[in-house]
Amino acid sequence: MFDLQTLDKYKPIDDKMYQVMDKDGKVIIKNWKTGLSEDDLVQAYKDLLFERTADQMAISYQRQGRMFTYPPNLGQEAIHIASGKVIKAEDWLVPAFRELGAWLAKGVSLWEIFLYFKGHEDGSKFLNAARMLPVSVPIASQLLHAVGLAYAMKYKGEEAAVFGYVGDGGTSEGDFHEALNFAAVWDVPVVFVVQNNQFAISVPLKMQTRSKNLALKGLAYDVDSVLVDGNDFLAMHDVLAFAREHVLKKKRPFLIEARTYRRGAHTTSDDPTKYRSKEEEEHWAELDPAARLQSYLVSKKLWDPKDEEALIAGYKKFIDSEFDKAEAYPDYKLEDVFGFMYQEMPVELKRQMNNYQNFMNLEGAQK
Amino acid sequence: MFDLQTLDKYKPIDDKMYQVMDKDGKVIIKNWKTGLSEDDLVQAYKDLLFERTADQMAISYQRQGRMFTYPPNLGQEAIHIASGKVIKAEDWLVPAFRELGAWLAKGVSLWEIFLYFKGHEDGSKFLNAARMLPVSVPIASQLLHAVGLAYAMKYKGEEAAVFGYVGDGGTSEGDFHEALNFAAVWDVPVVFVVQNNQFAISVPLKMQTRSKNLALKGLAYDVDSVLVDGNDFLAMHDVLAFAREHVLKKKRPFLIEARTYRRGAHTTSDDPTKYRSKEEEEHWAELDPAARLQSYLVSKKLWDPKDEEALIAGYKKFIDSEFDKAEAYPDYKLEDVFGFMYQEMPVELKRQMNNYQNFMNLEGAQK
Amino acid sequence: MKVMNMVQAITDGLDLMLTEDKNVVVYGEDVGVEGGVFRVTEGLQVKHGAGRVFDSPLAESGIAGTALGMAVAGMRPVIEMQFDGFVFPAMNQIISHVARFRNRTRGKFSVPMVIRIPYGGGINALEHHSESPEAYFGHTPGLKVVIPSTPYDAKGLLIAAIEDPDPVIYLEPKRIYRAIKQEVPEEKYSIEIGKAKVVNYGEHITVVAYGAMIREVQKAIVLAKEKGISVELIDLRTIWPIDRDTIRESLRKTGRLLVVTEAPQSYGPAAEIISIATEEAFLSLEAPPTRLTGFDTVIPLPLGEKYYMLTPPRIFHEIEKLVRY
Amino acid sequence: MKVMNMVQAITDGLDLMLTEDKNVVVYGEDVGVEGGVFRVTEGLQVKHGAGRVFDSPLAESGIAGTALGMAVAGMRPVIEMQFDGFVFPAMNQIISHVARFRNRTRGKFSVPMVIRIPYGGGINALEHHSESPEAYFGHTPGLKVVIPSTPYDAKGLLIAAIEDPDPVIYLEPKRIYRAIKQEVPEEKYSIEIGKAKVVNYGEHITVVAYGAMIREVQKAIVLAKEKGISVELIDLRTIWPIDRDTIRESLRKTGRLLVVTEAPQSYGPAAEIISIATEEAFLSLEAPPTRLTGFDTVIPLPLGEKYYMLTPPRIFHEIEKLVRY
Numbered sequence A, B: 001m002f003d004l005q006t007l008d009k010y011k012p013i014d015d016k017m018y019q020v021m022d023k024d025g026k027v028i029i030k031n032w033k034t035g036l037s038e039d040d041l042v043q044a045y046k047d048l049l050f051e052r053t054a055d056q057m058a059i060s061y062q063r064q065g066r067m068f069t070y071p072p073n074l075g076q077e078a079i080h081i082a083s084g085k086v087i088k089a090e091d092w093l094v095p096a097f098r099e100l101g102a103w104l105a106k107g108v109s110l111w112e113i114f115l116y117f118k119g120h121e122d123g124s125k126f127l128n129a130a131r132m133l134p135v136s137v138p139i140a141s142q143l144l145h146a147v148g149l150a151y152a153m154k155y156k157g158e159e160a161a162v163f164g165y166v167g168d169g170g171t172s173e174g175d176f177h178e179a180l181n182f183a184a185v186w187d188v189p190v191v192f193v194v195q196n197n198q199f200a201i202s203v204p205l206k207m208q209t210r211s212k213n214l215a216l217k218g219l220a221y222d223v224d225s226v227l228v229d230g231n232d233f234l235a236m237h238d239v240l241a242f243a244r245e246h247v248l249k250k251k252r253p254f255l256i257e258a259r260t261y262r263r264g265a266h267t268t269s270d271d272p273t274k275y276r277s278k279e280e281e282e283h284w285a286e287l288d289p290a291a292r293l294q295s296y297l298v299s300k301k302l303w304d305p306k307d308e309e310a311l312i313a314g315y316k317k318f319i320d321s322e323f324d325k326a327e328a329y330p331d332y333k334l335e336d337v338f339g340f341m342y343q344e345m346p347v348e349l350k351r352q353m354n355n356y357q358n359f360m361n362l363e364g365a366q367k
Numbered sequence C, D: 001m002k003v004m005n006m007v008q009a010i011t012d013g014l015d016l017m018l019t020e021d022k023n024v025v026v027y028g029e030d031v032g033v034e035g036g037v038f039r040v041t042e043g044l045q046v047k048h049g050a051g052r053v054f055d056s057p058l059a060e061s062g063i064a065g066t067a068l069g070m071a072v073a074g075m076r077p078v079i080e081m082q083f084d085g086f087v088f089p090a091m092n093q094i095i096s097h098v099a100r101f102r103n104r105t106r107g108k109f110s111v112p113m114v115i116r117i118p119y120g121g122g123i124n125a126l127e128h129h130s131e132s133p134e135a136y137f138g139h140t141p142g143l144k145v146v147i148p149s150t151p152y153d154a155k156g157l158l159i160a161a162i163e164d165p166d167p168v169i170y171l172e173p174k175r176i177y178r179a180i181k182q183e184v185p186e187e188k189y190s191i192e193i194g195k196a197k198v199v200n201y202g203e204h205i206t207v208v209a210y211g212a213m214i215r216e217v218q219k220a221i222v223l224a225k226e227k228g229i230s231v232e233l234i235d236l237r238t239i240w241p242i243d244r245d246t247i248r249e250s251l252r253k254t255g256r257l258l259v260v261t262e263a264p265q266s267y268g269p270a271a272e273i274i275s276i277a278t279e280e281a282f283l284s285l286e287a288p289p290t291r292l293t294g295f296d297t298v299i300p301l302p303l304g305e306k307y308y309m310l311t312p313p314r315i316f317h318e319i320e321k322l323v324r325y
């Protein structure tokens, strides 16, 4: 459990990282207790396996040419699953683009994600996740939306937190700075989660910032911050759960640096061998979040690895069926281009749409 | 004198402010020595009086309707004069818009400044200040130019530092963040000087940031920083001189928060009584940088206040003659609108200029 | 009815909407205690509280981006960019998000926010305080862009903008902030976004303009009248979407078009209006549709501004040339 | 001569200028070790060193603003915006500073820098990776804006841009990055900024386009030829300043104009070209000058892109309509 005393012990300025288990899944904090039930823990692991399987399959759909560019999540899932466990229905999730497991937990359907990455805006409707924003491509810009949402929650007197995600590269953008500052000055309940996966495409962290760690950037805004092992599900969950309470109680923002590693490519169009070493990849493979959570569960006798194969086989079937759903989605229509720009379609757009429709009718007639 | 040990003693995280003299001009640091000669010190005070006189007169020219909007410097002059003493000919000065004394020291002529605020771009040529950029109106944007210049200095192997100025309000802009970060990542010799005068127009510092002080924002970039009393000329000079050495030796940026107070209006169109109290103004009046430097000099028997009246009278004459120069400046010509957009005027601009010229000729003919 | 200038009419519209709709908040640099550098929000913080009318940190991207978040959560933020030249740090938020959030989410989230921007030249200001950036917004799909030219329109368009379910850029011609006084209803009314207004009926030529240029064209019309030229003046009021019908009807009658806008010429608003004219009324055109615009230069500092600003004689000169064509 | 595609021609131009002029540096996100996401800077860091070809932090305003500082100090930075949609955070630096520094300082400081931006749709990309933002730049006084449509032009225009004493926006039609191969001289040559090129001579109609649209128009010309329609195709190559002479000469001959650009319609590049046509050749026009452009919508995600992209049949359709007018 993470509390105010712990926060005080893990000062970013001292470059201390909050960790609950070592790389073999052994708990390293004396008298540590989790806030999760045994069922929760097992479910978290299953969710992680599900995310990982869906992610792998997304990559292979992409390779088969059935989906366009896709950003893999491999290695960062502990952050996502812990987020999923902490973020409540009334909370807002403001994604960047690499938090698959968190989206699923929020209620996003896998077929929607596939539809989105196949190239259809309808995949961003998130029919069962009311309080989740769409993927945000322009780096760091979404954090300001998170702050605005948090202002609205406070303004309306709702007991809801906002979770905004960004990468290590994203901390360089001006919008990161403005978001942290606005949140602090306005005293609003937002948790900023920096997934520090060591790279922004090919650019390593040391060319992104000279700051010892990213959590200490919170100091510039007087925002409470902590650096946590993002590959340690137990630590991540502790910190996120604490952060949610903290921002709601204090009506103040909180910043989390989740240190992790993108084990896969930046996107399916990227080749990481160009810019990083095998040794580095192997080093981080040993810190894999799935393996560590598994070891922990096995040590607690909550899990038997033998069950995994069947479980994953089931997942695969389900994931394929979700992909089928996305593939069977109705064709993109001309009205889909024009129909959502404004609540009511302005005459000018109707004119442009009709012109095009006339051309299509003519073409059709000619054929 | 400020050195590495001093830097270590005045950690922004401890919210310590470097001060050499108290409000009565008494040196409060044991065994403190200045890096300036007695002549330098006297000259600095004279320069300060000159800046203050020019500033007052600028305001009155504006009131007479002979100049447009002008941003007064009253209360912040110690920062400017100390900068002027430290910045060498080979260094670059990158202004915001409220550093009059520093500009003058760099070689800018007063008539140029008057010409600029009368509304003529020729006032930004700074004929005798090769390495000074023009006034930058879009807040904080100029700091990135400073970083680019510093990169160029390093790239070309020149032993020259860059001094970039910004206000407390400017620290909120994304460009402030990006400039600090680029400078740190690229290891370039730039000194960022934040003139924290407590307000951004009407907005007080506490609505600009929650950070305890602005110097500690340097931590987010691993940039050495210090908070200094900006109304204490001796302290300002110590820190600026140290900073220049430091950035050149280390090829690293340095951040200075100069704590001060804008005693006048934001600009001549502003009325500060709307947003701040008389008590506050009086509090800061007691910390006035001119009075403190004067007291120090008097205590050292370097200055006799009786001399001031005559001195200032002489300044006034000179300043008036500079203003006359600006008023006698040749009329703004049509070619002045078009002639500097590009090195060679594109046909399209010639066309537009000729069209207008034809109209003017016609009008002239009609009259 | 009450006699108001444009500043007062906007203040009045803000006050009214703040009173009527708890979801409306007003913020930006210096809009709180100070009441805005142009005093447009004067008195509103005292009346409606610092939770609803407040200062933001000095960061335009932050102002626009946070407003989007509020709007998505059902609020109706009305934000201020202090001057035309300071909207540019917010361009990414405006172009990439504000304008597109509804489309991106297929209507799940709409963005009912208003961005107020005092704009235009002629006030002897410092650099970046006299720009006419409207074409950047007109070219950005997903925005509506309105520009009043009178106190009456200012209040009516503001209320329409705040009530619009989509983001509206509301440009305020600061040069005429206090130049025109007019009877303005104290109650609520709104002016339909997307509808132009024929300000002056005439036979020989159509002039299309908006904002501060309306008043200049009106002065030119007086000069024209002396020469027996009858001018039809259309005030666009909304520059996206443009009211093609009103332009077409007028051109069918006059056959001649002059567009007067202060923004730089190339890729500017006048080009759009001329293209619409050729699309809608090519066969009616008896002379080349003509634009009188700002130069493709930075707007000069005060001493050079006289060359850049479009004066009644220049407007008249073009009117006469076209009518004599 | 060497057969190159456009990516190779740009790399070659960069390499040549890096070799020739020590003041040239190349930077941006991922341009160093990675060689750029499109591999345009591949191999350049190894050859010229990490002080001259390097990665920047992920911040576009930072990239543009620092480049201005370097340029003012006499360097010639060539910076990359990774994609069209990511130039918007840099708009304030570009509009307020890059474009104006020379004018602000009356020529004391010039800003010889090049901003490279891969742009345009048709590559099945994520949102913000398919935009055509050229009108924003064309409307900004102080910039020159060039867009090549072939590998040969790409190298020649790039060299001209780097050698230009003023800032140049260099837009790269990424859709045809690898689509066209051509003999390109290995030595240095440059193409004059501000000069259009008649790519196809014809009698019945003039089509004005640039960038990736040139190839699409060329396909439409084949369709037109089958119907006996002879098309003159002008590749603007520079979109500010626009070569009015070439447009005028062509219109005097053909009397008909179609402008084909991918950017959204309203306040877009096509409107500017049409206005120029009416200014330069009104009396020659035998049919309404017409624009075929992107919609006033966000460019759709890949599954909907087919509606937005301008295809040869659509271009042909407009050509035929105009010729039959």
Ligand SMILES: Cc1ncc(C[n+]2csc(CCOP(=O)(O)OP(=O)(O)O)c2C)c(N)n1
Residues within 6 Å of the ligand: A098, A137, A138, A139, A166, A167, A168, A169, A170, A171, A195, A197, A199, A200, A201, A262, A266, D029, D058, D060, D082, D086, D089
């Ligand atoms: C404003 C902006 N600039 C550039 C890009 C292109 N881009 C996409 S992802 C990326 C790197 C992001 O790195 P990071 O923030 O660390 O997130 P990660 O991809 O590692 O999850 C870049 C440069 C973008 N999407 N938006």
Ligand SMILES: Cc1ncc(C[n+]2csc(CCOP(=O)(O)OP(=O)(O)O)c2C)c(N)n1
Residues within 6 Å of the ligand: B098, B137, B138, B139, B166, B167, B168, B169, B170, B171, B195, B197, B199, B200, B201, B262, B266, C029, C058, C060, C082, C086, C089
């Ligand atoms: C980008 C931008 N936004 C807004 C303004 C308008 N403006 C001019 S000065 C100022 C306040 C600046 O405050 P600060 O940085 O503290 O400097 P000071 O005026 O106190 O010296 C503002 C908001 C501007 N010039 N640029």
Ligand SMILES: [Mg+2]
Residues within 6 Å of the ligand: A167, A168, A169, A195, A196, A197, A198, A199, A200, A201
């Ligand atoms: Mg990363």
Ligand SMILES: [Mg+2]
Residues within 6 Å of the ligand: B167, B168, B169, B195, B196, B197, B198, B199, B200, B201
């Ligand atoms: Mg200030």
